[in-house]
Amino acid sequence: MHAHDSGHDQHGFSHVMPIKGLLAIFFALVGLTVATVVAAQLPTGRFDIVVAMVIAVIKALIVATWFMHLRHDKVLNIIAFAGSLFFVILFLGFAMLDKGQYESDLARNAAITAPR
């Protein structure tokens, strides 16, 4: 696979994906889509969101790594993309922590100000 890849590198400025690789990625993504639909029917209870997000993250990483060529891309581009994900995690994480922390206060305030 690797010898094959380096041979292809001569074609341009960046890596060329072999057709077999493209098809393998496609079928992996379809398989994971089926998996996430099936997993949603299982009695995972509160962890359904965790299972769904783990599968979604795997799918997203597969797309980014091979379809988007990050595996063969410049480190700077990888850092830029990983940086955005880092800030998204901070944004989501802190917003959710904050929401969880003040949930009871919000509920109390809502009860006080409710028009009844």
Next chain:
Amino acid sequence: MSSTATETAHDAHHFHDDQAWHLAHHFETPHQQFDSGKLGTWLFLVTEVLFFSGLFVAYGVYRMTRPELFTYASGYLDTKMGAINTVVLIFSSLTAAWAVRCAQLGNRKGLTINIVLTLMCAAGFMVIKYLEYSHKIHIGLFPGAPAEPGQESMWNFNPEWAPGEKVHFADDPNAPALHDLKNFFGVYFCMTGLHGIHVMVGMGLWIWMLIRNLKGQFGPKFYGPVDFVALYWHIVDIIWIFLFPLLYLIRH
């Protein structure tokens, strides 16, 4: 790095060859032009990810506030339609990546076929989205639709209530109020709507790429634009990969 240096020297000697027309005057070499374009595209994708993240935070806050509402409202979405659209988008990502391969190898016909396939998938996605949206609007789940039949609304239209759906409301003692359901559907329409706009923008970009390819502009020495449009297309696919389970697959 050494290959870059070799290529720089190489290109300097061939500056006037027939492939150099696409080299903008502010770049030294086609390779440098390609790398700059790619970095610019990635930086744009970073802003896209951050742009969408606001909606994901809104989703998280809403869902944490009313988890039971999200479970119930998600039942109004057709999982089959969502799953078909997911596969349609994944297939379009395959053809987009294949289009880049064709452009890199100078396969003009293959590039045309793959761009057309990508466009057809995008159109198919929007048609399914249209069917889903019209169903939701029909049963009064559009933001700003009247809370009850005949009531005044900001959109000034009366949705015809599908009898089956209405009975569904009335029969279920645990059914949330319609205006509560709209909390979920506000998030749903914003997220899928912004995503749909991105799909339509992507279609415009692919049409542009198709025209340029038919003019014979792309080849092994110049395929940057195809690569960059494909990167954008893949990020739109990634957004949908998250939207599908978050909106359609809430069961607990």
